[in-house]
Amino acid sequence: MSENTSIQALGEIFDQHQTFALMSHMRPDGDAIGSQLGLGLALEAMGKTVFYWNEDGLPDSLAFLPGSEKISLPPAEAPEIDVAIALDTATKVRLGEGNLIAAAKAKLWVNIDHHISNPRYGDVNYVDATSPATGQIVYEILQHLGMPLPDGARDAIYVAVSTDTGSFQYESTTARTYRMAADLMDRGLNVGDINAKTYDSHPYRRIELLRALLNTLELTPDGKVAHWQMLDHLRTDLALKPEDSEGLIDMIRAIRGVQVAVFFEELPGGKVRVSMRSKDRSVNVCDIAAQFGGGGHALAAGIRMPGPISDAKQQVLAAITAAI
Ligand code: AMP
Ligand code: MN
Ligand code: MN
Numbered sequence: 001m002s003e004n005t006s007i008q009a010l011g012e013i014f015d016q017h018q019t020f021a022l023m024s025h026m027r028p029d030g031d032a033i034g035s036q037l038g039l040g041l042a043l044e045a046m047g048k049t050v051f052y053w054n055e056d057g058l059p060d061s062l063a064f065l066p067g068s069e070k071i072s073l074p075p076a077e078a079p080e081i082d083v084a085i086a087l088d089t090a091t092k093v094r095l096g097e098g099n100l101i102a103a104a105k106a107k108l109w110v111n112i113d114h115h116i117s118n119p120r121y122g123d124v125n126y127v128d129a130t131s132p133a134t135g136q137i138v139y140e141i142l143q144h145l146g147m148p149l150p151d152g153a154r155d156a157i158y159v160a161v162s163t164d165t166g167s168f169q170y171e172s173t174t175a176r177t178y179r180m181a182a183d184l185m186d187r188g189l190n191v192g193d194i195n196a197k198t199y200d201s202h203p204y205r206r207i208e209l210l211r212a213l214l215n216t217l218e219l220t221p222d223g224k225v226a227h228w229q230m231l232d233h234l235r236t237d238l239a240l241k242p243e244d245s246e247g248l249i250d251m252i253r254a255i256r257g258v259q260v261a262v263f264f265e266e267l268p269g270g271k272v273r274v275s276m277r278s279k280d281r282s283v284n285v286c287d288i289a290a291q292f293g294g295g296g297h298a299l300a301a302g303i304r305m306p307g308p309i310s311d312a313k314q315q316v317l318a319a320i321t322a323a324i
Pocket of ligand 1: 296301
């Protein structure tokens with residue numbers, strides 16, 4: 001495992017190269033896209049050439065971010081680039097195969113992330129697991145290096161941190177996080193407008209999904225584990241997009257007495273995606289995810305594992321019970 005580089009050294013990498021490909025994990029969330037735009041728009045303001053790639057493209061729910069139209073699928077043929085930068089991506093595999101092919105000509109791989117499970121797969125790594133969001137790391141890099149902070153980067157960084165902290169609620173939120181938010185507001189961020197676009201603008205089908213999930217909700221007899229599931233047919237029945245389930249797990253995480261909330265999702269190829277949230281430091285869901293090849297953070301982690309979903313449920317719930 002290689003050591004973290006310094007922000008100064010990152011600055012030298014930015015200065016000494018011209019063309020950058022910024023990438024984030026598949027099924028991107030606000031922190032993934034927001035970190036790409038936050039760093040990328042700043043690099044562009046320095047005169048750099050920036051590609052913004054995501055294996056699954058831009059979710060509709062984040063299309064309000066200025067500059068988000070720059071996010072594309074990775075091109076089939078690898079262009080000449082100097083530096084590949086992975087943002088908010090716990091393992092290189094989570095970038096997706098298309099990204100790895102598109103970035104094949106990179107001379108240098110940089111890995112900027114906040115997942116404690118990150119194995120530091122870059123040539124250069126900057127992993128800060130104390131940061132609540134990769135977006136906050138990006139902000140600190142820009143500040144430390146005195147890089148430009150265009151309005152689009154400002155908005156993107158705010159959304160990155162807001163979405164990864166449950167609107168500045170989770171215990172990962174620090175005084176630095178609030179100082180950052182205050183600085184972004186001083187720079188003209190319209191907090192009411194951006195929160196409305198992030199949180200009060202869901203498609204109807206998301207609430208239909210919530211209804212379907214609630215019909216599958218179960219609580220273990222001790223009341224400590226709440227879980228629900230989504231079968232694959234719902235995807236077509238409700239014309240769902242991957243981002244529609246984002247954040248719904250917070251509904252069952254919020255049940256009094258619940259220590260761990262779990263969302264089981266049957267994926268089109270037969271694999272199962274597992275999302276876990278813990279409310280209790282003594283139950284580390286990242287460690288539980290790692291038992292099945294997944295990862296994330298102590299209080300929020302995920303797995304992609306083989307199906308069928310009934311087997312996945314049985315195994316993961318047993319591991320959670322053992323951990324509690
Ligand atoms: P999610 O439940 O998908 O919101 O993910 C919770 C956290 O775990 C996020 O920080 C993800 O980046 C991380 N995560 C999710 N799935 C995986 C996985 N298969 N491997 C590693 N980390 C993951
Ligand atoms: Mn993420
Ligand atoms: Mn993140």
